[in-house]
Amino acid sequence: MMKKPLLVSLAAAALLTGANVNAASMFDRMTEMETEMKALQTELAEVKAAKAAEAEEAAVEADDEEADADEGEDAEDAVESDDEDADEEDEENELEEQLTELNKRTSGNHLKFGVDFRTSVDNLQYKMADGSKQKNDAIFSNRLWLNMNWAATDNLSFTGRLAYNKTYGGRSGVNLQTPQGQFDTFDWIVNQNPNADGIVRVSSAYFFYRDDSFLGSDIPWTFSIGRRPSTNGHLVNLRDDDVASSPMGHSINVEFDGASAKFSVWEDVGMYFKFCGGRGLTNADAKYTAAPYAETDDVDNIDLLGLIFVPYDDGQYTIGTQYYYAANLIDMNTAGTGFETVGGLHSVTANFVVSGIGDEWSDFLDDTTFFISGAMSITDPDKGSEQGMGGKITSMPGQPLTFTDDRYDSQTGYSAWVGLQFPSLISEDGRWGIEYNYGSEYWRAVTYSEDTLIGSKLAARGNAYEVYFTEPLIDDIFSFQVRYTYIDYDYSGSNGFFGSVTGATNEISKSPSPQIVDTASDLRAYLRYRF
Numbered sequence: 001m002m003k004k005p006l007l008v009s010l011a012a013a014a015l016l017t018g019a020n021v022n023a024a025s026m027f028d029r030m031t032e033m034e035t036e037m038k039a040l041q042t043e044l045a046e047v048k049a050a051k052a053a054e055a056e057e058a059a060v061e062a063d064d065e066e067a068d069a070d071e072g073e074d075a076e077d078a079v080e081s082d083d084e085d086a087d088e089e090d091e092e093n094e095l096e097e098q099l100t101e102l103n104k105r106t107s108g109n110h111l112k113f114g115v116d117f118r119t120s121v122d123n124l125q126y127k128m129a130d131g132s133k134q135k136n137d138a139i140f141s142n143r144l145w146l147n148m149n150w151a152a153t154d155n156l157s158f159t160g161r162l163a164y165n166k167t168y169g170g171r172s173g174v175n176l177q178t179p180q181g182q183f184d185t186f187d188w189i190v191n192q193n194p195n196a197d198g199i200v201r202v203s204s205a206y207f208f209y210r211d212d213s214f215l216g217s218d219i220p221w222t223f224s225i226g227r228r229p230s231t232n233g234h235l236v237n238l239r240d241d242d243v244a245s246s247p248m249g250h251s252i253n254v255e256f257d258g259a260s261a262k263f264s265v266w267e268d269v270g271m272y273f274k275f276c277g278g279r280g281l282t283n284a285d286a287k288y289t290a291a292p293y294a295e296t297d298d299v300d301n302i303d304l305l306g307l308i309f310v311p312y313d314d315g316q317y318t319i320g321t322q323y324y325y326a327a328n329l330i331d332m333n334t335a336g337t338g339f340e341t342v343g344g345l346h347s348v349t350a351n352f353v354v355s356g357i358g359d360e361w362s363d364f365l366d367d368t369t370f371f372i373s374g375a376m377s378i379t380d381p382d383k384g385s386e387q388g389m390g391g392k393i394t395s396m397p398g399q400p401l402t403f404t405d406d407r408y409d410s411q412t413g414y415s416a417w418v419g420l421q422f423p424s425l426i427s428e429d430g431r432w433g434i435e436y437n438y439g440s441e442y443w444r445a446v447t448y449s450e451d452t453l454i455g456s457k458l459a460a461r462g463n464a465y466e467v468y469f470t471e472p473l474i475d476d477i478f479s480f481q482v483r484y485t486y487i488d489y490d491y492s493g494s495n496g497f498f499g500s501v502t503g504a505t506n507e508i509s510k511s512p513s514p515q516i517v518d519t520a521s522d523l524r525a526y527l528r529y530r531f
Contacts, residue, residue, distance in 0.1 A: 111150045113147065117528070120524055124520070124521070125521045129511050139453065141165065144164040145163055146161065155209055155210055164201070206228060230255060231449045233245045233247035236458075239468050241470050247308070249458065250447075257279055259277055283295050309322075321349065321350045323346075327344045331498055332499075345380060346380065347445075371417075383408050385499065387501050390500065392506050393501075395512060397515075413440050414440045419436075432469050439458075442505060455495040457485055465486045483523075
């Protein structure tokens with residue numbers, strides 16, 4: 001009788017029961033399922049081949065048996081043969097059932113879909129510069145990510161994400177005081193009736209090419225182009241409970257269209273370079289104009305070029321650096337009727353990460369992550385703009401805007417960020433995290449997509465404090481998090497644009513406008529499903 005290989009059977013059982021919960025992503029899980037399916041197909045073919053061979057051998061033996069064989073022995077042999085046939089039939093049926101189930105899981109094709117759905121509630125509290133307070137005790141929201149992966153070949157793949165993020169009952173462009181003609185976009189019926197707001201938003205979509213050699217050299221490299229995965233980057237991903245995307249989240253966290261190329265120049269120490277470039281705003285007129293898509297006189301193209309250099313990453317200790325220059329950044333014009341180009345921005349970031357403190361000192365320290373990060377921004381003002389960059393507003397509310405003369409000076413800002421994430425002391429798989437960051441008067445980050453409703457804490461010109469607890473409820477499929485973020489601003493303009501209109505660096509206590517935020521807090525709780 002044939003013996004079923006235990007390794008393949010146990011691996012298949014793990015996949016089918018959802019025990020394989022440590023894969024980095026949905027795509028990894030689906031790829032593992034396809035690999036397992038191929039192994040099962042091979043095993044099933046071997047089972048059938050062996051079964052056919054045994055049947056042929058049994059037929060030959062039957063022909064050679066003497067006609068006067070003992071009838072009792074013949075009956076006993078027949079019973080044993082029937083038992084073996086039954087065992088082999090059960091084995092074959094079980095393998096076929098496992099193959100059928102895996103085929104259902106992978107949809108029988110190479111295009112993989114994954115769902116990441118989160119529902120959350122935030123309590124927001126603000127204290128304004130004049131001492132007044134504003135708040136929202138409970139703002140509920142749903143966020144849905146539909147992830148797509150398609151590996152056309154071993155070298156070429158496609159990755160995409162469709163995103164939906166909306167407050168309960170909210171719909172942009174809806175005004176309950178307008179005539180009934182606007183009711184077709186009301187949230188209650190928006191997905192059941194034809195309307196002008198039928199938008200599917202693409203968060204990321206890009207081709208990804210990888211190869212083990214570059215121009216004949218033994219340098220593994222990758223290239224991608226499209227709408228880049230440039231949010232939830234390194235270090236920010238820890239509190240967001242996500243796999244990190246390419247950028248360092250300390251200084252950039254926005255959706256972006258462009259290209260990148262990575263070169264692993266010294267794999268033994270994890271050293272690599274990554275070149276990035278893209279366009280954050282295209283200067284082009286509308287389609288139905290005299291010259292469709294021609295450049296206009298309003299604002300210039302916003303372009304970004306950057307370099308990520310990681311000199312060392314052994315899995316436990318990582319040193320990372322990043323530089324980028326963003327050209328032709330914008331702000332509202334002084335009349336408040338549109339935008340104007342105000343200048344460029346240099347940004348430099350460096351960090352050090354320890355993923356596991358010490359050398360097996362304790363299980364707790366082995367599973368603890370510590371990081372420290374520093375960043376610097378240097379403005380490059382366009383002296384032809386009316387407002388420049390980094391100036392202070394000197395006029396009172398209701399008066400024409402006026403600014404200090406230093407708005408055309410290049411200003412340097414600094415930021416520091418430190419964090420610790422460690423195992424829960426009250427559950428087996430939970431994680432605690434504590435973080436602190438500080439930004440100086442002229443600190444400028446491009447982190448508008450940071451997932452904090454009160455604004456980006458990493459853009460704060462002042463002090464920010466955060467503590468969070470993440471608890472897996474069902475493996476890594478269903479989780480809970482509670483997080484508290486508190487920001488104490490020293491200067492205005494942290495979450496504004498790049499000029500002196502919305503990005504003015506007035507001291508909070510001396511601001512000509514009392515209606516700017518002095519302190520802000522966000523207490524969030526969420527439930528999240530991922531598969």
